[in-house]
Amino acid sequence: MLVKKLKWTALGLISVLAINACDMEDDTNIDPSGTGGRLKVEMTDAPIDEASVQGVFVTVTEVRVDGKKWEAFQGPKTVNLLELQGGKTVTLTEGDVSMGSFDKLTLVLDYERDANGNAPGCYIQRQDGTKNKLVVSGNARTDIEIKGPKVDIAEGQTQTVVMDFDLRKAIKEQGGASKDYAFVTYGELQSSIRFVKKESTGSITGKLNNYNASTNGKAVAYVYTKGSFKQNTETSGQGESQVRFKNSVTSTKVNSDGSFTAAFIPEGEYELHVVTYRQEGSGQLNLNTFLDLNSETNLNAISVKANSQTNLSLSIKGILGGIL
Template sequence: MKNYLKISGLALIALVGMMSCSKNDDAAMEGESYNTSFEVTDAPIDNAEVEAVFVTITNVSVDGKSLEGFNATTVNLAALVNGKTEALGNLDLQAKSYSSIVFELDFDKDVNGDAPGCYVEKANGEKDALVASSNKITINDTFEVLANATNVIVIDFDLRKTIKEEKDGLSSDFNFVTMAELTAGIRTVNAELTGKISGSANDANNTSDKIIVYAYEKGTFNADVETRGKGESEVTFANAVTSAEVKGLSGSYSLDFLEEGEYELIFASYKEDDDSEFYFNALLNVESTTGLNLGAIEVSSALQISANVTVTGTK
């Protein structure tokens, strides 16, 4: 009987010890953090008058915690296209979803103390100050931090959706769109979970002075809605995930940091008026040179898809 009690006691102690270790292991897993870096990029603004767009960022926080290693910086967002990024800082974060990044901007002065802090630089060298109703921009787009991975969170500050132009006679005044539109115009992705679509557009018939290609989630493009302009700032192609300008002699383009899923590509023609400004002309009919279905392109992480097209006319 004594031996039985002794054995039972030892078994109980072992069981308690195992449960304790299991709880400690679970707690360790839940509390483990992964170094996560943050970078900023941009989708191009389709306005020939805009030479550069500078924003002065004074703080970036995630769930209330400021990025480590971040120093106030004045960034030319217009230069960060075709996959180019600029590092902001990093944080140790647990592996889970996050949905709150706050950018703090200085509208008055840049990092050198010169005014203004945020502005459009026009082709003639003039600075046009950019302001918004608040210097704090809360980005509510969700991003995922992965366990045991290289986590690089890319913040896509889409200038086409976040800057508006107001005409007054022959002059233009640029400004940020409304706060709601500004928040909606910025997306966040974990680069580890993204791919890209790149290629060229051959416009042998010279249908356009400029061609912009837009990436939409499959089945979400509505021509009547997207070409008409949306919201108070009348942003066209507002529901596009991202966009790129077809450039150079080869007519190349690159749609970067696309999250996994199916996409459709929309090619749009722009014409240049007498004031050297571009305006939307028409949607383009295009054909893939390799038989790729341009209305259902499957993108997966770390995959680069080539989508070369020939322009056959306007719609």
């Protein structure tokens, strides 16, 4: 009797697990051609460390939700990412989807032609107006798959996600007299783009009250998850493309008046590091120093809440040393 009872208990447990597995599978799938909820996809950008760059353009020909083509996207669309800094966004697409959830978005890029049919499709525009075509280093793939948090689509509601291109991580200088640029490797490009649920993010705004760009140099504020910043690692360059500050959540340039905004940061605790750059004759910005900052807020434990803004009042008391 005990053996039979155990057998039936085991069978019951297997049945429950099977049902739950099916439920979980259904729950984590979404049909982009379905209806019941709506999805909105916006794009934003973090800055590039190049003073000679006037614009960075990408042409999107297709959007996929969990690997399935989303017909709501009417492409191609060409977007100047460099215009989308400090919390600015542009709507890439919006439309109906089925109820459910997803955690993966795919952008299909056209390297060859822009939305008007002109060449190239993805490119850097220099200050003199010339274009530098961008392609993925060592890989011809055009589908860029981005993993993110689980996004739930409820009946009759619109869920907004923001895709954040970190251009500093996404583009590398090729070197040489012509100073050409390219996208980093496919894997590095994937990790340079993140998407977040807009309603689950907050922002960090601040002002360096005694900042002077002519004496301090151009500055960039980097946001890291609390306790994750390792100066030697982050300033040395990582991966095949030698990306600096690779593990930052986001970054933002400091404006000429000392103000800055780091936007679309998931709720949590963060640390802030501000770095200055010196501009070479070629227009390239090279890492210079870390700024030593005064603040009433602990800059190694900055709390960010969803749908809120964390404000910092800062002053520069010195430098923390040069960067080799």
